[in-house]
Amino acid sequence: MTALEPLTFYSDPLPGIAPNDLQGKLIAIEGPDSVGRTTQVERIRNWLEASGHAVVDTGLARSALTKDGIQRAKTGHTLGPLTMGLFYMSDFADRLEHVIIPALRAGFVVITDRYFYSVVARAVARNLDSEWLERVGGCSLVPHTVLYMRPTVEEIVARTVRGRKYFEYWESGMDVPYGSNRFRSFVRYQAKLIEVLDGFAEKYGFTTVDATRSPDEIFAELRRHISVVVGL
Amino acid sequence: MAQFVPNTYRGKLIIVEGIDGSGKSTQLALLSQWLRSLGLVVSFSEWNSSPIVRGTTKRGKKKQMFTPTTFSLVHATDFADRLERHILPMLEAGAVVCADRYAYTAFARDVARGVGPEWVRNLYRFAVKPDIAFYFRVPLSVALDRILRGRASLKYYEAGMDLNLSSNIRKSFGLFQKRIRKQYESMSKEMGFNVIDATGSIQEQQKEVRQVVLNTIGDALENDILRVSR
Numbered sequence: 151m152t153a154l155e156p157l158t159f160y161s162d163p164l165p166g167i168a169p170n171d172l173q174g175k176l177i178a179i180e181g182p183d184s185v186g187r188t189t190q191v192e193r194i195r196n197w198l199e200a201s202g203h204a205v206v207d208t209g210l211a212r213s214a215l216t217k218d219g220i221q222r223a224k225t226g227h228t229l230g231p232l233t234m235g236l237f238y239m240s241d242f243a244d245r246l247e248h249v250i251i252p253a254l255r256a257g258f259v260v261i262t263d264r265y266f267y268s269v270v271a272r273a274v275a276r277n278l279d280s281e282w283l284e285r286v287g288g289c290s291l292v293p294h295t296v297l298y299m300r301p302t303v304e305e306i307v308a309r310t311v312r313g314r315k316y317f318e319y320w321e322s323g324m325d326v327p328y329g330s331n332r333f334r335s336f337v338r339y340q341a342k343l344i345e346v347l348d349g350f351a352e353k354y355g356f357t358t359v360d361a362t363r364s365p366d367e368i369f370a371e372l373r374r375h376i377s378v379v380v381g382l
Numbered sequence: 383m384a385q386f387v388p389n390t391y392r393g394k395l396i397i398v399e400g401i402d403g404s405g406k407s408t409q410l411a412l413l414s415q416w417l418r419s420l421g422l423v424v425s426f427s428e429w430n431s432s433p434i435v436r437g438t439t440k441r442g443k444k445k446q447m448f449t450p451t452t453f454s455l456v457h458a459t460d461f462a463d464r465l466e467r468h469i470l471p472m473l474e475a476g477a478v479v480c481a482d483r484y485a486y487t488a489f490a491r492d493v494a495r496g497v498g499p500e501w502v503r504n505l506y507r508f509a510v511k512p513d514i515a516f517y518f519r520v521p522l523s524v525a526l527d528r529i530l531r532g533r534a535s536l537k538y539y540e541a542g543m544d545l546n547l548s549s550n551i552r553k554s555f556g557l558f559q560k561r562i563r564k565q566y567e568s569m570s571k572e573m574g575f576n577v578i579d580a581t582g583s584i585q586e587q588q589k590e591v592r593q594v595v596l597n598t599i600g601d602a603l604e605n606d607i608l609r610v611s612r
Contacts, residue, residue, distance in 0.1 A: 165450055165496035215447050215456070219438035229434065230466030232508055236459040237435070240452055247449045278508075285504045289451055 161288030181299035209263030231276035386511035400518030403525035429483035476608035
């Protein structure tokens with residue numbers, strides 16, 4: 151088992167938080183849309199709870215503060231890229247301070263379905279400055295591990311057609327846009343997201359998990375990595 | 383250092399800053415009237431007024447959900463929306479945009495709340511650099527007197543009650559404004575503020591404001607700005 155350092159912040163520690171008080175484990179699952187994260191988080195949660203760990207899970211756009219506002223803004227299709235990036239960062243910070251940190255303080259295992267990296271990736275895919283938003287995310291804790299479920303675009307297309315059954319406006323980057331029709335835009339936008347996340351995987355030290363395999367195989371690998379973190 | 387984006391548009395951006403009760407909004411209203419009377423197209427933008435973010439701000443305030451960081455981020459989101467939706471298109475169209483408060487309000491207020499000065503300066507890096515930034519300098523006692531006399535009740539965040547400076551809301555307001563004022567004063571040089579002595583009469587101040595505008599962007603007002611034929 152690897153010895154884990156206490157949690158630290160990236161560049162800009164949040165006012166009033168002592169990282170030494172945070173005894174829990176922070177695990178982030180990253181990856182583009184429709185890669186099957188939700189299913190995996192649920193399986194991880196069940197497995198950890200069965201082995202006696204208290205688990206809290208949270209995910210992008212679930213903050214009590216911004217959830218409704220983001221939903222409304224997206225419905226109107228009048229959300230600009232700067233506003234979108236900052237709205238999602240607000241969502242992230244609210245969950246960091248009101249869900250993630252209290253749970254870590256109580257010694258929980260926190261599984262977060264995407265971290266601030268995805269927020270930055272979406273902004274970069276909308277031609278915004280990466281460094282700007284990465285620094286905004288500098289107020290966040292460095293997770294104990296970031297597991298990056300990496301699919302191919304082909305895989306995402308297949309999963310989207312089977313699951314959601316249509317290419318959603320924002321997931322297709324139609325606000326940019328990336329192509330002359332919804333499908334083309336979807337493919338190029340998702341390819342861009344993967345490209346940006348690949349770069350972050352290197353920069354932030356993600357563990358890349360091949361997500362083109364079966365859910366069982368993916369879960370087995372995620373479980374292996376998480377076992378090390380939680381000491382199972 | 384704030385690394386704002388230079389204003390390369392045809393329009394001009396004038397902003398006013400100062401603590402509550404400095405009289406900045408009155409001065410901006412008079413300035414806008416004058417510019418309009420010259421036949422120029424003037425557009426107004428107010429802090430914290432985005433149609434798509436306002437609901438979230440209201441919710442956070444009402445339920446006291448904000449931390450210093452989320453307070454800062456949601457206000458930056460509001461600003462970003464106004465910039466994308468309103469300020470940038472108006473500048474490109476050639477209007478004079480008059481903004482009541484700008485990124486500097488966040489630099490003063492959020493730092494007074496304990497947010498890192500460099501972090502919040504980076505947060506607003508996407509903002510357009512104003513052509514003129516007026517700072518209405520007023521002694522704390524004068525501003526407090528204006529506000530506390532005229533207003534029946536103060537609001538929780540406005541008074542900085544989240545900082546536990548005092549359990550008395552009026553006292554907390556005073557202490558919080560003092561901190562904010564200190565931030566304005568210390569960034570004044572860094573940001574190149576045009577400082578106006580806000581203890582003078584309204585007319586005197588307005589005369590000075592108009593003179594600064596003429597000296598700084600007089601040529602542009604004459605030649606570049608969008609006009610309505612009358």
